Amino acid sequence: LRALTSGGSRLPSLEEALDPNNFPFIEMCRLGREDSFGVIKIKNIPYGVTRPEILAFLGRNARIINEQEYEPVHIVMERVTSKTLDCYVEFINLNEAVNAVNRFETNRAGNRGGRLGSRHVECELSSQEQLMKDLFPKAKNVAWQGSTPIIIPNDPNDRYNSGFQGFISKEELVMLVKHVEAPQRSPFSKECPQRPFECLISTLLKYPWYMVDHITINDRYLLHKATIELIKLLKERIDSDTDPVNLNNQLFKRVWRAALKCPGFTPCMKDDVVYVCDIDDRTALELGVAPYAVWWKPLFTIGHKPDIPADTLMWYIAIIREHLDRKKAYVSLAERAARNEGNELPKLFGDLDKLIERPEGWWNMTLGQVARFEWTAIEQVLREILTPALE
Numbered sequence: 001l002r003a004l005t006s007g008g009s010r011l012p013s014l015e016e017a018l019d020p021n022n023f024p025f026i027e028m029c030r031l032g033r034e035d036s037f038g039v040i041k042i043k044n045i046p047y048g049v050t051r052p053e054i055l056a057f058l059g060r061n062a063r064i065i066n067e068q069e070y071e072p073v074h075i076v077m078e079r080v081t082s083k084t085l086d087c088y089v090e091f092i093n094l095n096e097a098v099n100a101v102n103r104f105e106t107n108r109a110g111n112r113g114g115r116l117g118s119r120h121v122e123c124e125l126s127s128q129e130q131l132m133k134d135l136f137p138k139a140k141n142v143a144w145q146g147s148t149p150i151i152i153p154n155d156p157n158d159r160y161n162s163g164f165q166g167f168i169s170k171e172e173l174v175m176l177v178k179h180v181e182a183p184q185r186s187p188f189s190k191e192c193p194q195r196p197f198e199c200l201i202s203t204l205l206k207y208p209w210y211m212v213d214h215i216t217i218n219d220r221y222l223l224h225k226a227t228i229e230l231i232k233l234l235k236e237r238i239d240s241d242t243d244p245v246n247l248n249n250q251l252f253k254r255v256w257r258a259a260l261k262c263p264g265f266t267p268c269m270k271d272d273v274v275y276v277c278d279i280d281d282r283t284a285l286e287l288g289v290a291p292y293a294v295w296w297k298p299l300f301t302i303g304h305k306p307d308i309p310a311d312t313l314m315w316y317i318a319i320i321r322e323h324l325d326r327k328k329a330y331v332s333l334a335e336r337a338a339r340n341e342g343n344e345l346p347k348l349f350g351d352l353d354k355l356i357e358r359p360e361g362w363w364n365m366t367l368g369q370v371a372r373f374e375w376t377a378i379e380q381v382l383r384e385i386l387t388p389a390l391e
Contacts, residue, residue, distance in 0.1 A: 004312070014386040017316075018379075024313040025378065027371050028303040032209035032263040035147040037065055037090040038097030041126035046117040047084045048192045049075065050246070054087055057116055059103065063096040064089060070205060071258065076134045077199040079172035082179040082189040088131045101125050135206055139167045149208050166219050167207060173226040176200065180233045193237070194246040200230055201258040209264040212368035217300060220367070224269045227259050231276055252277075260287040264367075267296035267303050295348030298356060301371040302378070317348060320378070323385045324350030352377060 004012050004022050016022060042054070051073050058064070064072035076085040091097040104123040108114040114121065128147040136142075141152040141164040154163030179189040179196045189196060204227065209215065234255060237247045259265065259273045271293035274284045290296055290304045291314065304313050328351070347353075355377040362370060 005315070011319075011386055014383060017382055017386055022312065024304055024308040024316050025302050026305045027212065027301050027367075028266065029209040029212050029215070029264050029301065029367050031306070032207075034210075035090070035128055035206075037070075037092065037128070038094040039126045039128055039131050040089050040091070040097050040100055041124050041130065042087040042089070042116070043122040043124070044119055045075070045084065045087050045121055046119050047188060049084070049087070049116055050192075050194070051075070051198065053116060054089065057121075058089065058100060061103070062089075062100050063092050065092055069261075071201050071254075074131065074135065074202045074206070075195065075198055076202075077195045078137075079168075079199060080175045082175075082186045082195060084188060084192065084195060085134065088126060088134070090131075097125060132206065132208075135202060136167045138169045138172060140165055142167075147206070147208070149211060149214075151211075151214055164214065166214075166216070168203065168219075168223065170222055173222050177226055177229045177233070180230060180237075192246065193243055194251055197230060197234055197247075197251055197255050200227060201254055204258045204262040204264075207262075207264060209262075212301075212371065213366050215264070215367050216364050217367065217370060218363050220264055221363075224265060224272075228272055228276060231255060231259070231273065235276070257287065260284065260289060266300055267293035271296075292348055295346075298347075298349050298353035299374055301367050302374050319385055320352060320381050321348065321350035323381060324352060324355075352381065355380060 002008075004016060012022070042057075045054075054073050054075070055062075055064075066072075070090065072090045074088040074090070076088065077083065078085060089100075091100060101123055104114070129144040132144045132147050132149070139149065140162070141154060143150045143152055149167070151164050176196050176199065179186045180193070183189045183193055203223070207223075231252075234247060234252055237243065238249060238252055256273055256277045256279065260270050260279075262270075265273075267290035270284075270289045273279070274289060274293070284293075285291065288306050291310055296303070357373045357376070359365070
């Protein structure tokens with residue numbers, strides 16, 4: 001910031017302000033990335049298998065991906081029925097995945113291992129394609145290339161094919177919550193109450209958020225709504241000590257960490273998680289939540305770059321807010337009282353929301369389309385500030 005403003009003695013030029021090295025904003029969803037980790041598949045697992053059992057089965061020599069950054073174990077659950085299917089485990093590279101399968105075969109040949117609980121299991125080399133296909137089974141007209149979805153255009157001659165409708169259906173998200181709300185109606189969920197939460201973790205972290213031209217604002221809203229509902233239900237179960245073995249604080253922490261690391265959620269959405277889980281500010285900031293996240297309401301797709309200094313970020317926000325406040329028409333005290341404006345909450349970005357175009361039906365627009373409107377508004381304000389002749 002000192003270099004950008006020459007120690008606070010000048011405003012930078014527009015080119016300097018928009019330089020990627022200085023500019024602090026980014027489309028959060030584009031921070032999502034394709035995964036190229038090695039993958040193994042464990043088949044015929046018991047319905048009630050737990051994550052620690054999977055990790056113990058793999059052994060201490062298994063070089064799985066970092067648990068602090070990712071989720072290495074994906075016990076796939078059919079979201080509508082809550083039935084446990086197969087288990088996938090991600091390794092740091094393909095060679096390590098091959099080594100894990102070879103160890104399994106060696107142990108089984110020597111009559112050691114090969115069992116999870118009471119079942120004999122199969123362990124085989126798999127791929128990101130198969131993992132994504134099983135995690136998002138309802139995604140129609142999608143071909144997976146690695147962890148990247150290729151959207152297949154709808155065939156106009158096939159009247160029975162409605163085309164791509166999203167990666168997760170509304171029904172799947174509703175049922176995911178229902179399995180926790182009423183486990184007695186779901187025989188599979190009753191056996192392993194932690195499974196819907198593990199399914200949520202895998203969904204949030206493996207969802208292809210970078211496909212911004214195929215994910216709508218409403219798609220994301222429904223996933224966030226399900227996340228908040230599941231977090232509240234898990235918190236209730238832990239407080240009531242329903243099942244301290246499977247529903248515990250360790251699982252709770254994994255769920256809220258996944259929600260805060262999810263690149264698809266806005267700063268405001270992440271602030272909802274922080275509030276519901278009663279997470280302290282320092283932890284939230286360390287996990288990438290924006291400063292003053294609750295006040296980022298005008299922005300539905302844009303957030304802050306993870307590595308940008310906080311003072312630089314707040315300086316940009318301040319000049320946007322101060323400029324928009326200066327442009328407000330003077331309103332007398334009597335008029336403010338008549339309009340009841342004195343009770344208005346402060347706005348971090350000033351009246352930026354009034355400059356962002358929101359066409360009718362924008363709720364069903366894609367993240368990419370909405371981002372273009374937000375970028376236009378931010379650029380317009382910065383041009384006015386840093387090119388005074390345009391004011």
